[in-house]
Amino acid sequence: MTTTSTDSGRPKARTGGEGGSRRRGKGSPALASERREHLVRLAAELFAEKGFQATTVRNIADEAGILSGSLYHHFDSKESIVDEILSDFFRDIMAAYRAVIDEGRDSRATVAGLVRIAFGTLEPHRAAITVMQNDWNYLKGMDRFAYLTKSEDEVEKMWVDAIRAGQEDGIFRADIDAKLTYRMIRDTIWVAVRWFRPGGRLDAQGLGEHYLKVMFDGINTH
Known part of the structure; x- marks a missing residue:
């Protein structure tokens, strides 16, 4: 699907059946999937910028250059869109965490690997992390988002087990609380999504390495 740019720099759907639309056919599964993915990307940017609760279906449709009714051909609600964004995030990060743990390295290397994975999500999953920070309490009160608490508990257990090991x-020091330590690490990493921007002085990898220096070695010279 061809796109053009909005004044904000986000991609916006271009109306009309040209290019790939003619090649694949207006009702083809491939085109429908492409449109759906495009809508998810647009909605994710709006959720990150405006907040999930403040973003309306009309906002998403306007950004995509379609009527609100057309959006319902792909999603029954904006909750379905954010559900897809969050479930993709947890699926990706939990798989990556498990891969690090399954390597069976020593605890310092394992925790460092988990930190690097977490920082690596700041760019591809910026919207999901922002939504969790801003709208966690609102979303977890809905039955369809019960998996959020379960997934977060599973993630916490991975980290806490690695720290306790x-x-x-x-x-690691025996006088620190493993669960509290994890939550401090988690929150200091996730809050970086508010100011981290790709193309800045440090990319996500560089930011993660700097964080590990401070976390493991401190800021003292001795």
């Missing part, structure tokens, strides 16, 4: 091995 390090304590048992004598790599």
